[in-house]
Amino acid sequence: MTHRALHYTPINLGRWLVWTSFALILLIAPRVFASGSGLSILSQMGTMMIFALSYNMLLGQGGMLSFGHAVYSGLGAFFAIHAINLAGGGVLPIPLSLVPLVGGVAGMFFGMLFGYVTTKRSGTTFSMISLGIVELVFACSLMFPGFFGGEGGVAGNRVIGQPLFGISYGPQIQVYYLIAFWLFVSTVGMFAIAHTPLGRIANAVRDNPERVEFIGYNTQRVRYLMLILSAFFAGISGALSAINFEIVSAENVSALRSGAVLLFTFIGGIGFFFGPLLGAIVGVFLTVLLSEFTKAWQLYLGVFFILIVMYAPGGLASLIMMNLRIALYGRFRRILPSLLAITAASLLAFAGVVILIEMLYHLTLESANGTTMSLFGREVDTAVPSQWIVGVLALVFGAVAFRLSLRPFSAVWGEVNAEIEQLVLKAAK
């Protein structure tokens, strides 16, 4: 096998294309979803994307599973809202566009403080300590109502100072563009950090800390530095959410919020840089939109997460990339029939599960409002057994069909992937 020399290519066309189209999507998105709720959801997705990307700096790149990442974004948000209030009162001369930096620096400061303790250990112990820290900060936030505002939180008004070029940050669309700008800058920043020597050695620490120690690096310092940088971006996202909602409460530093970012990031996929972006979209979609339709959304989120952990540990991003690879090698047509069959079977089983869960929720939690409910636009009576049988039948048939189609699917899937591996090996030779 011969070694191919690496060439320095300052102008990487593919990369320029990807980043330009990312910027274009950010610019155009509010034109497509122009309604008030559309803009609000886009703004939430933007902040969640920064948060999830910063989380993935720990989990995906550094191998640190944190249960307490909301500490940094939440404390950043508190500092940002106080900065906004001070600026509004004329005490602090700072424009709103730069308030995210205040949040970022605050997040970074607490990253330095708490990270010193948490990064002393790695693996599962790190996870547990991060959970301890988030509980500590959450309990403290209720203990010092002067700074944290107690149960009600701290409110602010983001319209401060004179409008510049007609931008007052009053309308939601202007806030969206502020978030989009910081999202773009932070994404570029995090992508760049992933490719610095620090980012690379962080990957090595994730994969084999022992060997990294042997080549003379201090693994704890690598984890510590990654955590500080990640806390900086988390702080930015917290500040943006403070600007977006104009209120910050103890919930922002809770274990619940930390758990949410973990769920979203993992669902999106921790193995690819863009995975957390997908995860943020799906996560905000599930929490904001789905929670309006069904009371059981947390159950769906939990089950969806477990299924991803069990059957697609690379997340949605890896599912897309695996299918894309097959399509690139022109073999998508071969897996298509079995892929369609298995998708149809899963959808049928899923529909059955949804029917059963919705009826169960209605029966136990809302039985006071009568036994009828509307499901998929149809009136359903939870007291009638036949309705339950529909759900059970859909589930059983779907599950059986899934079992039957699983074997042919995995056979052709393995076959196609083995062929591609062969081609890749041949090309390398």
Next chain:
Amino acid sequence: MEFTLISLLNGLSYGLLLFMLSSGLTLIFSMMGVLNFAHASFYMVGAYLGYAISTTLGFWPALVIAPLVVGLIGAMIERYGLRTVHKYGHIPELLFTFGLSYVIVELIQVLWGRAAVPYKIPAVLDGPLFTLYTTAFPMYRGFMMLVALVMLAAIYLLLTRSRIGLVIQASLTHPDAVEALGHNVPRVFMLVFGGGCALAGLAGVIGGNAFVTEPAMAATVGSIIFVVVVVGGMGSLAGALLASILIGLLQTFAVALDWSLQSMLSHFGTQVAIDAPYYRIFSITLAELAPIMPYLLLVLILIFRPKGLLGKREG
């Protein structure tokens, strides 16, 4: 004196309950390397099952049946869920149990509603056990301590004196050798996981009516038992016992004391003015600090003794 003794007893009983939870967690962790994030959820399942069974069959059958059912559920989850994830490594296993904790809370709410359920102490055990000076010590607290101690002795005997205990101990350190000797190590893992969950379930049955049986109970106790496991030293049963009792005592004593920096200063004849900056820091009392005591202890332990009180290795 009276306050010290009563607080000591209350702290001991709370600490022993924490140990019932953390012992299962530690056993599972030291054996399989899996940190069971859903462990406190099994505690909650135990409490709800205990409530459901005690309303139909009575408390004593619930004390036996509920832990067994929880153990069975745990074993099934190990067999059909965790074992699939095992090949990806420890972090996905932790994530799996993390997702599980979400699902269990939701299922509990579907079955028993979002409010607390009226899970009562059985009439036989309701009442004072003895009176110390003027304060009565509840009989149920004594019963909790008794159950925890019996359980502690049973685990100790099972692990050191029985054949299955020896196989478990051997699979801890040398799984391949044990497998070569013809033991089914995955089944041993399943047993340990189920057993650990059953211990959590037992703690739920006797803890659920001593405290409140509600959907939030897993979250409140969950992070504390993780603190116990880290403070005691990962994978050390004796360390878990020590840390549980330490945290139990710490919290019970702190909750009853309204000492603050302000009151300490007033001993020396000075005071901090109410309008002084940082007055809040001086006025905060130990009782208010009680909820964060375990986490402060965790931070201190990590700074001064990173392997935990009785831990053997740093990881």
